Amino acid sequence: MEDLDQLLVELQNVSQRTRNIYENNESETRLEPIVLNRNLPTHRTQTLNLIRPDSMIEPEPVPKSLNELDQLLDALSKAKETIRKDTQNQISRTANSTPTKSISNIDDSSRKNAKSIDDLIETLNDTTETIKSNSKKKSSSTKHSSKKSPATKELEDLMESLSNFKLPPQTTSPSTHVPPCLSPSSEQLPSLKETSPAPQQYPLCHSCQQPIIGQIITVLDRSYHPEHLRCTACNIEIGRKDFYEKSGKPYCEHDYRRLFAPKCTRCDQPIIDVMITALNRNWHPEHFLCELCQRRVGEDGYHEKDGHAYCRECYMNNFVPKCLGCKQTIVDTYIQALGGHYHKTCFVCQECSQPFLTGSFYEHDHQPLCELHYHQRRGSLCSSCQKPIGGRCITAMGRKYHVEHFICSYCTRQLQNGTFKEYQNKPYCHPCFLKLFA
Known part of the structure; x- marks a missing residue:
């Protein structure tokens, strides 16, 4: 609708501009450039410049074709208003009706309006041809009018755009579409006898090799009757129970855990839930105990010694230096x-x-x-200097002396000959002893 409104406005402008050219042609010596910008559905922009004619054109009365063009413009305006009113009436009328019926009514109305618009456009084309012929006759009588009139050229371009103009197709929402009801027929509904599979088309039970009609169990790409799927170890029926597979064979839960589940090192029972792996063995969490105090370990770590697990306290007290x-x-x-x-x-x-x-x-x-x-x-300290004796020494009076420190207690001469006199645990040489104690 917006494109149609725009075309009508431009047609009115061209009609008015053409009328003004004929009326003012006598008094004007120069026509100002006229720029016609239109955004048609083909997205083309054209600029038309009216060039000053080389010679004055004799004024003539308004041709009859222009009056016909005005009438066609009025008819197009009325058609536009009719389309708008019909669309609003159809929408208000079909508010409570089914979506499929309302869409079909709108489509019929749109097709009628589109047909009337096509008739108007065809009439406009005829009018344009009349204007062209009149312009050609006038140009032949004029000496310097070898080119087309700018208004005629502009009208031709506008009519070409009108001929390319089409109403957008009516689209319907997928959510409001109601598929038509199909009447049942013998071709659409084949007989049950034709679609029923033959007995040999049923899958065969892997155990009894008989066709399976009814419930079917598929295990490892094999089909079974529910009562024929049995445990490989104990042969009980497992078709309606939980079962496990190992090496292509089915097992009941009890036998699978008994035969294939990891065993606890302490109790030798299968481990079903949480498992602790330590020391290259498997344990129930409640059976992983300290070897000495038998308390549960593993939560805060453990220590290993000779293939056994110990808690920190026992390990520190018994194995840490x-x-x-x-x-x-x-x-x-x-x-x-x-x-x-x-x-x-x-x-x-x-x-x-x-x-x-x-x-x-x-x-x-x-x-x-x-x-x-x-x-x-x-006892290897010198009794005199109280220092260690590293070499030769003299032992006397139950004590040891450096050789140079074994001297007379009175004259301090070294007792070299090895003879001395003792008085009150002190050594003296003979002269001093006789002198002092004789």
Whole structure:
């Protein structure tokens, strides 16, 4: 409808412009360019420029064809209004009627209106031909009018667009379509005797090799009567129960679990639900226990020793080394010495509790000692300087001395010859002893 309105407006403009040309042709010496822009269904834009005629054209009365063109324009306007009113009446009339009937009425009305519009367009074409012939006659009588009149050319283009104009097809919604009822006939409904399968067309039971008419069970591309599908192990009927398949053979639930389900290492029963896999074996969760305390493990981890599972507490108390210094479990780095393990902070001298900064220690009675306390425990300290004796020594009065430290207690001369006198656990040379105590 919008395209038809646009065409009617343009036809009116062309008619008025043509009339003005004939009326004002005598007084005008130059015609301004007229641009006609129209957006027709073919989406073409044309610009028509009216060129000033080389010579003055003699005015003449308005031709009869222009009056006919005005009448046709009025008829087109009336046809447009008639189409709009008919469409609105059809929509209001068919609001309560069936969708199929309303659509058919609208289609009939549209076809009638389209037919009347086609008649009007055909009449317009005839009028255009008349205008063309008149223009040709006039141009032959004029000396410099070898070209067509701009208004005539513009009208020809407009009529060509009208001839190409078509009403859009009426479309119906799929949701409102009602398929026609088909009357039953012998051709549409074949007899039951013709479609009934022959006995040999029924699938054969894999067990009894008889046709299956009724319920059918298909297992591994084989068909069975429900009563003929049986467990491979116990031969009970499983056609109406849950069953399992293994290596192309059906089994009942009990036999399948008994024969093929994984077994628990502790109870040797099939595991149906949750399973724990540990130590290369399978367990029920409630049967995965600590080997020592028999408590359930696995939730917070477990420790393995010699193929057995242990909880953390039992493993730490029984298999983790203990420090020889503090007697506690070692869970971090440690020092291995004297056939045992020590925390780093516990490996010190057992007398002075000083760490072994040089990395070396002395052992006495399976205890780590520094050099001083090692010689002290062994009695290898010089009784005079209280330092360890590393070389030769002199033993006297139950004590040991460096050779250079075994001297007279009075004159401090070295007792080299090995003879001395003792008085109150002190060594003296002979002269000093006679001098002091004789």
